[in-house]
Amino acid sequence: MKLYKSAPLVLLVAVLTQSCVSNKKYAALQTSYNELQEKSRDLNQKYQGSQQELSGTSSRVKSLEEQIASERSNVKSLQDALAKCLNSSSQGNVNISKLVDEINASNKYIQHLVNTKNKSDSLNVVLTNNLTRSLSREEIKDVDVQVLKGVVYVSLSDNMLYKSGSYEISDKAGETLSKIAKIIKDYKDYDVLIEGNTDNVPIATATIRNNWDLSALRASSVVQSLQNTxxxxxxxxxxxxxxxxxxxxxxxxxxxxVKNRRTQIIITPKLDQFMELIGKAPEAGGQPAKTN
Known part of the structure; x- marks a missing residue:
């Protein structure tokens, strides 16, 4: 009879014990979730800054091309003016000498701008060739290397980098990342943006809210692998x-x-050094050429 009365008490203790375990698990998941939210916000802030820098680099390249076109147009105008002066009075002799000097200075600056752009393009081509030659035939299937608007893009498939639906780096990705890391270390004057991309299939787990989280966490995994390993x-x-x-x-x-599920390693020249190259214009007549 005593055993019968104590049975509900035993059951109550068991239920309370199980509830405590569930609360602990919930608290742990909540803490992990909060940490991931904070990490995601930090990554997005860094990413926005890097996007602005990347946009600035593209704008500088475009500006350089516009300067070249403008200077060529200026030379043509000067040559037209020179032709008119040749048909004018003796007053034109002084103007002819001045125009010749201006034409020579403009031609030097045009050549400087062309050389600057060619130097940047050449560095990117060498970087791309070195990286491509270092990869095996099997790796080439999962790695795409391109140069677009003065920027090197290395696109890695998620099948090679990660476990399915995860941001953990797979074992087979190690050798490829080591080769990419060597090239990055060889080119110390370049900054590196790691950019995660997904397809449109939704994902939602206890620690990953959506594709934004997944793409940012995958990029962070590659960054930490390049740094720590x-x-x-x-x-x-x-x-x-x-x-x-x-x-x-x-x-x-x-x-x-499959194509959209990728991680891109974007390698760009540092903006301050790129602008320093442009600013080093040749001298004309003993004075620095103007760069307006």
């Missing part, structure tokens, strides 16, 4: 995620989704 200077690295919003193919086919 392969010794790349962390101050040169930035991690950012673009989620599903930067596709390079349609998401209506599986092949398109």
């Amino acid at each position: 392969y010794g790349v200077e962390p101050k040169r690295l930035t991690a950012g995620g673009r989620g599903e919003y930067n596709p390079i193919a349609g998401n209506d086919t599986e092949a398109g989704k």
